[in-house]
Amino acid sequence: MTEIEITDVTASCGTSLVGEPLSEGAAEELAHTMKALADPTRLRLLSMVAASAGGEACVCDLTEPVGLSQPTVSHHLKVLTEAGFLSRTKRGTWAYYALVPGALDRVSRALGAA
Amino acid sequence: MTEIEITDVTASCGTSLVGEPLSEGAAEELAHTMKALADPTRLRLLSMVAASAGGEACVCDLTEPVGLSQPTVSHHLKVLTEAGFLSRTKRGTWAYYALVPGALDRVSRALGAA
DNA sequence: TCATGACATCGACGATAGTCGATATTGACA
DNA sequence: TGTCAATATCGACTATCGTCGATGTCATGA
Numbered sequence: 001m002t003e004i005e006i007t008d009v010t011a012s013c014g015t016s017l018v019g020e021p022l023s024e025g026a027a028e029e030l031a032h033t034m035k036a037l038a039d040p041t042r043l044r045l046l047s048m049v050a051a052s053a054g055g056e057a058c059v060c061d062l063t064e065p066v067g068l069s070q071p072t073v074s075h076h077l078k079v080l081t082e083a084g085f086l087s088r089t090k091r092g093t094w095a096y097y098a099l100v101p102g103a104l105d106r107v108s109r110a111l112g113a114a
Numbered sequence: 115m116t117e118i119e120i121t122d123v124t125a126s127c128g129t130s131l132v133g134e135p136l137s138e139g140a141a142e143e144l145a146h147t148m149k150a151l152a153d154p155t156r157l158r159l160l161s162m163v164a165a166s167a168g169g170e171a172c173v174c175d176l177t178e179p180v181g182l183s184q185p186t187v188s189h190h191l192k193v194l195t196e197a198g199f200l201s202r203t204k205r206g207t208w209a210y211y212a213l214v215p216g217a218l219d220r221v222s223r224a225l226g227a228a
Numbered sequence: 229t230c231a232t233g234a235c236a237t238c239g240a241c242g243a244t245a246g247t248c249g250a251t252a253t254t255g256a257c258a
Numbered sequence: 259t260g261t262c263a264a265t266a267t268c269g270a271c272t273a274t275c276g277t278c279g280a281t282g283t284c285a286t287g288a
Binding site for chain 2: 019050108
Binding site for chain 2: 263
């Protein structure tokens with residue numbers, strides 16, 4: 001296991017791009033968070049989870065629509081989870097992913113939105 | 115010159131992550147925009163430009179603070195400019211970069227912020 | 229207990245991105 | 259015209275990322 005560092009999106013709470021110059025550390029954290037969103041597949045997965053009935057979806061529901069292999073989808077969901085955008089709940093054999101409330105809003109605010 | 119494609123941030127206006135599932139094209143565009151922000155150096159450059167007197171800064175002002183070579187800084191500024199976050203104005207030998215008003219806000223809204 | 233199905237992890241590969249030094253370009257000025 | 263300074267572009271190298279097939283893990287159910 002290689003150092004799971006959950007640079008949670010909550011870490012970038014309070015920092016704002018347009019206020020004063022970002023410190024090296026704050027920039028690193030925010031960039032790490034943004035990197036999780038800087039992939040078309042992950043953006044689609046995120047929106048598909050958000051649009052799912054009950055606000056959650058399992059891997060098997062997402063694999064076919066995005067047209068990628070199961071390991072790849074599982075990898076992307078892990079990235080989104082470690083970045084603090086998704087939560088994972090295991091019920092039986094299935095793993096259900098759901099949006100973490102407020103996670104995207106925190107990024108919005110970090111970008112300097114009013 | 116290799117295909118300058120200015121996937122301007124204005125392109126992702128109107129699309130929202132949390133509404134309905136993102137189309138493949140919309141996800142690609144938004145990811146391209148986010149990718150420009152998913153680098154610590156570029157985030158620092160963006161915030162430094164925003165915090166500069168007069169709202170603009172030249173390359174020579176930014177090179178030393180970020181601790182990277184001039185070509186590298188120039189490269190990052192180009193990425194930010196092509197993504198629609200910065201504007202470039204050349205006066206004499208100097209190139210002044212400034213924030214494009216509303217560019218960051220559009221990304222905020224695309225993320226689903228109210 | 230064994231087989232099956234859902235998901236995670238591993239190892240590898242090609243593609244892309246960040247960085248640099250060297251060089252080209254352009255404007256200012258003597 | 260020639261030199262100098264600020265910036266952009268080029269080519270190369272390294273690191274990281276997205277993707278896959280193969281395999282491991284674990285819960286279900288016959």
